[in-house]
Amino acid sequence: xxxxxxxxxxxxxxxxxxxxxxxxxxxxxxxxxxxxxxxxxxxxxxxxxxxxxxxxxxxxxxxxxxxxxxxxxxxxxxxxxxxxxxxxxxxxxxxxxxxxxxxxxxxxxxxxxxxxxxxxxxxxxxxxxxxxxxxxxxxxxxxxxxxxxxxxxxxxxxxxxxxxxxxxxxxxxxxxxxxxxxxxxxxxxxxxxxxxxxxxxxxxxxxxxxxxxxxxxxxxxxxxxxxxxxxxxxxxxxxxxxxxxxxxxxxxxxxxxxxxxxxxxxxxxxxxxxxxxxxxxxxxxxxxxxxxxxxxxxxxxxxxxxxxxxxxxxxxxxxxxxxxxxxxxxxxxxxxxxxxxxxxxxxxxxxxxxxxxxxxxxxxxxxxxxxxxxxxxxxxxxxxxxxxxxxxxxxxxxxxxxxxxxxxxxxxxxxxxxxxxxxxxxxxxxxxxxxxxxxxxxxxxxxxxxxxxxxxxxxxxxxxxxxxxxxxxxxxxxxxxxxxxxxxxxxxxxxxxxxxxxxxxxxxxxxxxxxxxxxxxxxxxxxxxxxxxxxxxxxxxxxxxxxxxxxxxxxxxxxxxxxxxxxxxxxxxxxxxxxxxxxxxxxxxxxxxxxxxxxxxxxxxxxxxxxxxxxxxxxxxxxxxxxxxxxxxxxxxxxxxxxxxxxxxxxxxxxxxxxxxxxxxxxxxxxxxxxxxxxxxxxxxxxxxxxxxxxxxxxxxxxxxxxxxxxxxxxxxxxxxxxxxxxxxxxxxxxxxxxxxxxxxxxxxxxxxxxxxxxxxxxxxxxxxxxxxxxxxxxxxxxxxxxxxxxxxxxxxxxxxxxxxxxxxxxxxxxxxxxxxxxxxxxxxxxxxxxxxxxxxxxxxxxxxxxxxxxxxxxxxxxxxxxxxxxxxxxxxxxxxxxx
Numbered sequence: 001x002x003x004x005x006x007x008x009x010x011x012x013x014x015x016x017x018x019x020x021x022x023x024x025x026x027x028x029x030x031x032x033x034x035x036x037x038x039x040x041x042x043x044x045x046x047x048x049x050x051x052x053x054x055x056x057x058x059x060x061x062x063x064x065x066x067x068x069x070x071x072x073x074x075x076x077x078x079x080x081x082x083x084x085x086x087x088x089x090x091x092x093x094x095x096x097x098x099x100x101x102x103x104x105x106x107x108x109x110x111x112x113x114x115x116x117x118x119x120x121x122x123x124x125x126x127x128x129x130x131x132x133x134x135x136x137x138x139x140x141x142x143x144x145x146x147x148x149x150x151x152x153x154x155x156x157x158x159x160x161x162x163x164x165x166x167x168x169x170x171x172x173x174x175x176x177x178x179x180x181x182x183x184x185x186x187x188x189x190x191x192x193x194x195x196x197x198x199x200x201x202x203x204x205x206x207x208x209x210x211x212x213x214x215x216x217x218x219x220x221x222x223x224x225x226x227x228x229x230x231x232x233x234x235x236x237x238x239x240x241x242x243x244x245x246x247x248x249x250x251x252x253x254x255x256x257x258x259x260x261x262x263x264x265x266x267x268x269x270x271x272x273x274x275x276x277x278x279x280x281x282x283x284x285x286x287x288x289x290x291x292x293x294x295x296x297x298x299x300x301x302x303x304x305x306x307x308x309x310x311x312x313x314x315x316x317x318x319x320x321x322x323x324x325x326x327x328x329x330x331x332x333x334x335x336x337x338x339x340x341x342x343x344x345x346x347x348x349x350x351x352x353x354x355x356x357x358x359x360x361x362x363x364x365x366x367x368x369x370x371x372x373x374x375x376x377x378x379x380x381x382x383x384x385x386x387x388x389x390x391x392x393x394x395x396x397x398x399x400x401x402x403x404x405x406x407x408x409x410x411x412x413x414x415x416x417x418x419x420x421x422x423x424x425x426x427x428x429x430x431x432x433x434x435x436x437x438x439x440x441x442x443x444x445x446x447x448x449x450x451x452x453x454x455x456x457x458x459x460x461x462x463x464x465x466x467x468x469x470x471x472x473x474x475x476x477x478x479x480x481x482x483x484x485x486x487x488x489x490x491x492x493x494x495x496x497x498x499x500x501x502x503x504x505x506x507x508x509x510x511x512x513x514x515x516x517x518x519x520x521x522x523x524x525x526x527x528x529x530x531x532x533x534x535x536x537x538x539x540x541x542x543x544x545x546x547x548x549x550x551x552x553x554x555x556x557x558x559x560x561x562x563x564x565x566x567x568x569x570x571x572x573x574x575x576x577x578x579x580x581x582x583x584x585x586x587x588x589x590x591x592x593x594x595x596x597x598x599x600x601x602x603x604x605x606x607x608x609x610x611x612x613x614x615x616x617x618x619x620x621x622x623x624x625x626x627x628x629x630x631x632x633x634x635x636x637x638x639x640x641x642x643x644x645x646x647x648x649x650x651x652x653x654x655x656x657x658x659x660x661x662x663x664x665x666x667x668x669x670x671x672x673x674x675x676x677x678x679x680x681x682x683x684x685x686x687x688x689x690x691x692x693x694x695x696x697x698x699x700x701x702x703x704x705x706x707x708x709x710x711x712x713x714x715x716x717x718x719x720x721x722x723x724x725x726x727x728x729x730x731x732x733x734x735x736x737x738x739x740x741x742x743x744x745x746x747x748x749x750x751x752x753x754x755x756x757x758x759x760x761x762x763x764x765x766x767x768x769x770x771x772x773x774x775x776x777x778x779x780x781x782x783x784x785x786x787x788x789x790x791x792x793x794x795x796x797x798x799x800x801x802x803x804x805x806x807x808x809x810x811x812x813x814x815x816x817x818x819x820x821x822x823x824x825x826x827x828x829x830x831x832x833x834x835x836x837x838x839x840x841x842x843x844x845x846x847x848x849x850x851x852x853x854x855x856x857x858x859x860x861x862x863x864x865x866x867x868x869x870x871x872x873x874x875x876x877x878x879x880x881x882x883x884x
Contacts (some may be wrong), residue, residue: 199273600750
């Protein structure tokens with residue numbers, strides 16, 4: 001009987017394969033035996049699939065070639081159930097295709113579920129559609145299952161719920177794709193948003209201690225309709241649950257430890273509004289009474305109570321207690337953690353509740369003091385390990401200290417070589433018995449080298465700039481061939497090269513080098529710099545005549561030594577430098593001194609403190625700098641008014657001028673005086689007399705400013721306060737004063753302050769110091785005396801509110817709003833700290849490792865500038881490669 005049936009099956013299969021090009025597996029007969037028989041599986045084929053791997057499907061079925069199988073039996077049934085359980089198929093069948101005595105071949109027929117070929121969303125605007133597509137993450141070729149349809153509907157409803165559409169409806173229609181191949185379907189999602197639902201009222205019941213308005217303010221996200229534009233009154237259930245907890249937290253912070261929400265209800269007022277009723281049980285207010293300490297041997301109970309800063313009679317607040325014990329920067333636990341007690345633990349326990357008073361016992365387990373065994377550094381792929389290790393305040397053999405770990409993290413952030421957002425510091429290999437622990441620092445290098453390519457406009461000309469700054473340079477590796485990848489790096493030195501040029505009218509070149517650990521043993525810095533600047537003046541940008549006779553050339557250099565101090569604390573530094581500048585001027589009428597050479601030899605001292613947490617986007621800490629730059633008081637060792645010329649000296653100069661013009665031809669006089677006056681003897685005489693007076697004045701000024709003298713004071717201060725998350729308030733103050741020793745000699749013609757604008761002149765001008773004040777044109781706030789800028793005193797104060805868009809190492813980007821004020825004066829006697837020019841505006845900053853800080857600001861200057869009617873008002877300021 002069995003053999004006849006097998007023969008009929010085989011004949012049927014052969015007929016189908018011969019007379020049909022496509023097999024209809026749905027009509028194939030299913031093996032049906034009257035009597036179970038054991039067979040060895042000879043072969044397993046999988047048919048009907050398009051996207052899935054056959055071998056994986058065979059493994060999922062549980063059937064194995066070479067194993068025994070009972071037909072009919074549970075093996076086939078279990079295999080079908082396993083494949084069905086994957087949720088990938090709409091049909092599953094298993095056929096027997098070949099019986100050979102005790103072996104059998106099996107064929108698994110699978111009908112895959114439909115694949116997505118097209119997704120259409122109806123009922124939303126284009127932007128919202130794109131947002132929703134990103135959330136759905138439905139890709140072409142995905143299997144369309146019932147779970148996928150349900151999940152899609154859920155995501156859409158949640159998306160609309162967050163947008164305040166509580167009454168939204170979603171209809172997902174599935175249809176065959178007649179264009180694509182078999183088994184593809186299209187999904188059309190029809191969305192009916194309904195009306196937006198806002199919160200009309202939030203009502204509290206049972207509250208007598210706090211008013212409804214105060215309880216509403218405790219709720220962070222759930223707000224009723226009012227004039228608060230920053231917090232929309234949308235209702236989101238998850239946020240409502242969190243806000244209810246905040247209400248109770250507010251009660252707890254005032255000592256109402258039994259406060260609870262008895263019941264709350266959310267109900268529709270109309271299709272666009274819901275109202276919320278919340279009934280609270282406030283309970284009794286409790287207060288701290290006695291606080292006892294047990295288990296403490298290192299510190300006295302009185303000292304710990306003083307550190308706790310919770311007094312008898314304060315409202316009972318468990319959150320405040322936890323903060324003062326473990327979380328705050330000056331928490332009690334830090335006393336122990338900073339002195340090696342890594343295993344310190346304190347458990348506050350309520351001993352007694354007497355009416356409204358609560359007694360607390362602080363049960364302390366000080367634990368064994370722990371020392372550092374190994375300090376391990378990972379991730380410094382570019383920076384040499386000794387550069388990292390010398391900044392660490394945690395050394396092997398020292399006691400474990402949380403404060404020193406935090407300080408080490410800050411010092412590493414100040415280097416600027418690593419991403420501060422990805423710092424990892426973790427105690428490992430803790431050996432409590434021996435009191436040892438390893439400390440692992442995990443770092444992520446970021447690019448610090450900068451390329452500056454910029455253009456600026458200044459002095460009525462365009463200036464191009466190219467600069468290179470290598471912030472992690474290695475001078476000792478310069479002669480190692482393998483170190484040039486692309487430059488020697490890893491030793492923490494800074495090498496800067498910069499060039500600016502306008503072509504033949506202006507050029508400036510500078511080079512500087514800084515070694516922060518000169519000698520390698522202590523943080524004593526060495527800095528060396530040199531620069532050369534030349535500027536010429538022509539009649540126009542395309543001036544092609546005989547130009548070059550009017551110029552200013554500056555050559556300068558400096559060498560400095562810096563030291564990190566230990567008193568008042570080790571955030572302080574002091575640096576000293578010796579500086580020299582030589583000015584060579586010829587008919588350069590931008591200063592009171594226009595012709596000749598001037599030498600500037602000075603010594604400067606800078607006293608500074610910096611406790612900011614990082615360089616690019618500080619969130620906390622402060623920095624200040626007080627500097628004094630002085631020259632020798634040459635005039636104290638010379639005769640009074642040594643620059644004045646004697647009568648014979650004046651006569652000699654005038655005779656030389658007279659002799660020069662006596663040799664002029666008529667053509668030369670024609671060029672000087674023009675065609676009308678050049679033959680007029682009186683006109684020539686007047687011209688010569690003027691030239692003689694000018695020559696006498698020039699010689700007097702040459703003597704007066706041959707070696708310039710001054711004392712220059714600078715102060716800068718900055719404070720950073722984290723307001724909320726990464727929202728930071730930055731406050732900056734500045735003051736500068738250029739003084740003199742000799743009243744008759746007066747102010748130095750160089751080193752003055754030029755206030756206003758973005759702080760850039762478009763080119764480097766070592767004769768003045770440019771100070772930014774946004775909302776005003778460049779240099780417009782500097783007073784002028786006899787048409788010469790005389791900014792000898794200035795002050796500035798600035799408030800900025802900053803919020804980051806990105807804090808990634810590839811790009812740190814933040815937006816800011818600012819208000820600021822400042823002014824400049826020609827004399828210290830005219831200084832008035834309350835007479836400032838005010839401005840406000842907003843801006844954007846982007847720090848790119850290759851280019852440094854890029855900034856664009858829009859500022860509005862509120863105060864008019866006498867003599868410059870267009871200097872204030874709306875101003876855009878853009879600078880590349882400089883921080884404002």
